[in-house]
Amino acid sequence: MNTALSMTVPSVGRRTWITTLIFTAIVVVLPFFISGYQRTLLQKGLLWIPSVFGVYILYSLLRQVHFGQSIFIGLGSYITAFMAGKYSVTNELMILLPLALVVSIVVAYVLGIFIMKRTGFYFAVMGIAVTMVFWSLVYKARTITGGSDGISHIKNPSLFTVPLSDMGLYYFCLIVSVGIIVLMLRVLNSSFSLQLRAIAGDLEKAESIGIPVKRMQRLAFTIAGANAGITGVLLAFSYNYVSPSVFEWGYGANFVQSAIIGGVTSFAGPVVGAFGFINLEFFISTWFANLWEIIIGLTIAIIVVTVGEKGVTGIVQTLFSKIRCK
């Protein structure tokens, strides 16, 4: 195996939990010191984390590049748009989140049966292809989905029938996001992950020692999808608007790019990646409006060429260890 690509998955230790705690403390107090707009950016970052974690799990454990997260974000978003917008059924988070979760799990499991039949390049392409089918359906079913106009006027959410203010929604997103981080860290430190790594390492051997390869791959895919479904609901409430663009594969690619920026050799990768991407997007589009694609493309190219899978977290870790050595 190419040593540049061979990767050691770290184990979740005390340091990871302390870092998570510090991160949580920062995002809890930060809204008091920043503007409302900056808070929405922060909220977007928090909401991206579950989806990026999905990509991270599939890549770091199974070695598969997952472009299809937009399918599940789209499902979550449109469920919310229908229920709390177009058909005004309910805006209750305690109904919509479980509903989106169940739909994402079912769809991810069924899609996983087909998509997970192939690995590597073909898995990546299948993800893109299926995403485009969803996008096309939503785009064309104009009478139901509003077509390219999307669905606007999504009500603000309520939690246990109590309407949430913008600040309330921010903290709810924070709780969900940190909750998912904790769950994902546990998953990454479980025997489930060990066996997924075995599947990625040598599929034939994994099968020969009794690992139910297909079922475990499907479950990993389903976990990623479930994460994205939750992201979808909260993103729709954050913007009070959805459009078919959430189903575009390019949107799903954002999460892959975030995972690359953050790095896949550290658990902090998805968090750093989600915030890194969103901040880059914000600053670049503010300062160099027309150069967004060029700069993000170059950034990713530079990261891949210089530090490869380690990403920004890898650079920071290397710097830290150098400082310590001195």
Place this chain on the structure above:
Amino acid sequence: MSNNEQKPLLITADKLRKYYGEVKPVNDISLEIAQGQVLTLVGANGAGKTTLLNLLTGLIRPDRGEIRLLGEKITGVPPDQRAKRGIVKTFQLEHVFDDMTVFDNVRTACFSSAGKHYSLFKDIEDENEINERTGALIELFDLTGVRDAFVRNLGHGYKKVIDIAMCFAMKPKILLVDEPTSGVGEEEKYKIMDLLMNQIEANNLAAIIVEHDLHLVKELSKETIVMCDGEFIARGTPDHVFSQEKVIEILVGKGF
């Protein structure tokens, strides 16, 4: 052969067939293996030995024929479930998890053997029972010195032993051993075989061992089968089999 009559049958294969176009690696082979029976399988390259083993493990499906384990038909059972039921194979080429430590390699097999595939949220270090069992296997197979080493950094001989240790973690009933000593040095070869045979004996396992070294074959088993072009052409004690003219012709003639 006398073992066969005394001990209950473990595996029966009836008229197994696998063709790849004109090539017939397994051509209507029938085979019975009793508990604790150790067979060696020899034959030139391309004789169909590995294909036969793969049919037994379920890695490939036969075109025709039937396989039974303890009387129960398992022809359609997928390889992971066959492994759990006790049909376990070591590989001819290195098949280990390079990006993991030795401990994690064996631990993976222990988790699988215990059927623990879906404990999503339990910390792996808290799985005391599995970790203890892994530790015991590491010790049993003399891997303590390299317990925390990454497998990719280890030599070929170690990888063979790790592969074997993983098979034993599966609590096998029958071990299918595909060329356990290919590519290892003379000294290591005997060490690996000693380790393997001791464990097979200690656990009263059945085994089919594919081996090219005829001297080793004579030492390993009381019964050997010679395979050629997808068929068994001779079976019996190694001395008896290797004295047959057609066997010599095939093994020598095909550059064995």
